[in-house]
Amino acid sequence: MSLKSQMRYMNPYDIHKALVNEYILRRPGDTKQLHRDSSRDRTDLDVIRENHKFLWDDETPDTWEAQFAKKYYDKLFKEYCIGDLSRYKENKIALRWRTEQEVIIGKGQFICGNKVCSCQEDLRTWEVNFAYEEQGKRKNALVKIRLCSDCSEKLNYHSKKREIKRLKRKSLIGQTRKKHRDEDTLKSLSDDEAGPSKESTTDESNPSKEDSLSQNDRSIEESPWENIKPAETKSRDEEMEDYLQELIL
Ligand SMILES: [Zn+2]
Known part of the structure; x- marks a missing residue:
């Protein structure tokens, strides 16, 4: 059974693990390297760093899954931010893009995007304006930050940000026939x-x-x-x- 056909039965985190492990890291068959348990993140990171090798450095992905994994992975780098909310009461919130390791373990996606928080429950997605520099140019982008309830309150302490909600629980995945x-x-x-x-x-x-x-x-x-x-x-x-x-x- 291909991953594509299994995806309809999987939750987003399991799909993330499968795509990262099977198609982004050269770790065929080993999906146990990524755990939701944040106490093991350090170990996971070390393991990932040692084995880290991109499939597409020297070849173009050929299967649907590999092509999809590449699209997914590329998109993740400019999708979610990590925030420093320690000065939220002064209305100062610092944002940055995620590192490769954070993208891989899902920090800021499946783990709260406040850099010091490891909460994985009840994450909500907020749209924030992010000013950053790229190749010497100042840029502005509307980006997403995923935060737990406590951190969401901090983000919205001075002004309520726009929340991005999923409309339907029913999955599009697996509905290609219809x-x-x-x-x-x-x-x-x-x-x-x-x-x-x-x-x-x-x-x-x-x-x-x-x-x-x-x-x-x-x-x-x-x-x-x-x-x-x-x-x-x-x-x-x-x-x-x-x-x-x-x-x-
Ligand atoms: Zn949090």
């Missing part, structure tokens, strides 16, 4: 959830869809065979995006 019929329903549901601020992205996605449809129509007229490959690639990308959205809150 996907096309449900797609419109799911899209309109998530639009409702996103509220007015997300409307612009919705507006943008619609015309581009029409564009690609008409492009496909054109290429069908020109050559039915040339159309096959790009269409497959696109639907695989779209499918992976759906899985990513489901996995990353």
Whole structure:
């Protein structure tokens, strides 16, 4: 049974472990290296550091799972932040991107993103504005920070941040067969959830869809065979995006 078909029965942390262990680290079959128990994080880190080798340094991933793992892993680096909340009463909160080790063990994703907190329960996702420097340029980004209840209170001490909530518990994963019929329903549901601020992205996605449809129509007229490959690639990308959205809150 492939990981892809198992994913529908797994929770996000188990999927994370499987993707990291099987496809990102060269540790085939050994998924016991990552534990939720934070008292063992140090040991895990040491083990990971010793065995750490990227699959895609010298080769392009070929399986669906490996390609998905790479997308997932790359996305995680610019998805969640780690915060220093020690001066929250002065309205001073320092943010930084996660290190590779933090991405691997899920610090800031499955473990509270306050750098000194190791709580793993009731994590909530908040949207924060993060000003940082990259290659000498000042940048601003809306990023996510996942915090436990106590740390969420600290973050919101001076001003309430926007909370990002998962709309549906029912998983998209494993619904590919029903996907096309449900797609419109799911899209309109998530639009409702996103509220007015997300409307612009919705507006943008619609015309581009029409564009690609008409492009496909054109290429069908020109050559039915040339159309096959790009269409497959696109639907695989779209499918992976759906899985990513489901996995990353
Ligand atoms: Zn916390």
